[in-house]
Amino acid sequence: MATVVFDSIFKSFGSTKVLHGISLDIADGEFMVLVGPSGCGKSTLLRMLAGLEDITGGEIAIDGRVVNDLDSKDRDIAMVFQSYALYPHLTVADNMGFSLRLRNDSKARIEDRVAHAARILNLQSYLHRYPRELSGGQRQRVAMGRAIVRDPKVFLFDEPLSNLDAKLRVAMRAEIKALHQRLKTTTVYVTHDQVEAMTMADRIAVMNDGRIEQLGRPLELYDQPANLFVAQFIGSPAMNVFDGVYKNNSIEALGARWPVPPGTSAREGQSVKYGIRPVHFDFGSGIDSEVVVVEPMGAETELVVKIGGQSLTIATHGRSSAAPGDRISLAPNAKHAHLFDATSGLRL
């Protein structure tokens, strides 16, 4: 158990700068998710914490101790890789006990620790198999077992679920979360999937282009995105965003007048981006739209509508009787609308 502190971390590969001064404090026992599009630097940051990449500038501390010049093996961390990285020539038990064997632990202790981890992960009956004899989900569990066995200060996950099919991914997501609730080990988890981030994290750091765009609890990011990037990255289906102008306490956009969220700092005549999530529309008197596509999903229905030539997504609970070509009237929920500066993209 430990805290992790990134203090203005810089990283460049040759002349390419990939991280521009990342500072991030992770509390003891916290589940921190780094999320962002590919190439945003989240994996690099994790690999620097793991000791697999050099640190160009700044300091990383685990449990109060600066680890910049410490070898991976001396950092007391365990990592789960996207490709699992199981040793193909070793059995499940030997894979899980490998780190203890390197530490010269006694055979009895290794067996004991491996059995303990296997019980947690339900792997008891696979201990004598080889990785090639396991399914993707089982391999993933072995990779996690290898991490658990060591009882490290910090768990690192590098896109651990990307290689699994959709159904298994949801199941493993719950398993990792349950594991964290049981072990309460500080965890840093990297993913490009915002749903994974939302469902698993205590806090999320949304990264883009080598910077942290916003750091906060999942619902904070959803309700109060600090800028356009976070607004569009978090939430599924994605937020509708379009250009508008603030006039007479409302927004003129797409040939209609849109209600302004309370407490906005927008000025008269300012160009803004208006953002509203698909679920924050009511049907009834309001803005006229034409239905283009209807996507029924059982529990909810997604409609793609056209307003002033732009496509917007609307999500409704339950079923919808709308059909393509229908005209419906939409009332955006002002309380849940967001305004961003048109040039800087910052929340107003």
Add this chain to the structure above:
Amino acid sequence: MNRRLLSEAKLWLVAIPVLLWTLIPIYHIFLFSISTKDSAFSGRLWPDHPTLRNFGTVFKQEHFYLHHFWNQIWNSLWIAVAAGAITLAIATCAAFAISRLKVRGGRTVMNAALFTYFIPAAFLAVPMYKAMGTYGLLNSRWSLVLAMVTIAAPYAIWVLKQASDKLPWELDEAARIDGATPMQLFRLVYLPLMVPSLVAIFTYALLLTWNEYLYAFLLLSHENTIPLAVGLGHFLASDDSPWEILMATALIYGLPPAAIYYAFRRYMVGGLTSGAVKA
């Protein structure tokens, strides 16, 4: 159907000449080795009185040219195994250092290794002879071992480096995080995963050395130190060579490589082609 027949016919058209090309000399050797001295050149496809006496003559060293047969075949084996083992050791360490530890100058070493093959072996024969003489190794089996290692090692390094490049990089990272030192990584992760390639390279160096004639002829001249390949050459020293005995010896000499190749064919195909192309 017709098209399949045609393509199969084309295949046979290539396969039959290749098969004959390979098998006729071997059959020729075999035919000589079971013929008596008188009937060896009779021109028949099968001798009137096939005999195994030639082999007996060889095994009992009952001919002037064969007084050191067992000694020489032992030399062949000793030199081939030693050259194979040393080549393997050098190439494995080099490949690990260059491919996995990414030592500085690795690329240069790889290019230099390839460059050595631009220089023909015959070109190096005299300098090699001179060098061995300087070190006082002439007529020692070690001279041939060392010469063959210099010839086999560059290719071995190249193949093993390519093969190691194909091992997933994450395994090294996982091992490092698990606490492995470079030596532990080498011993516990790298070597076990490289076994097929290592077997292939060991076999390659062993067979290359077993079949070597030029350097063996050059560096070794004492009857007790020469390998059998050179011993066989001595048969041709007289005007009236005992062909039937030469061929029987040659057949015996050819068997170990065939056996080794057969035993390790699985590794040879996988191992040598795995590093053959730069992916």
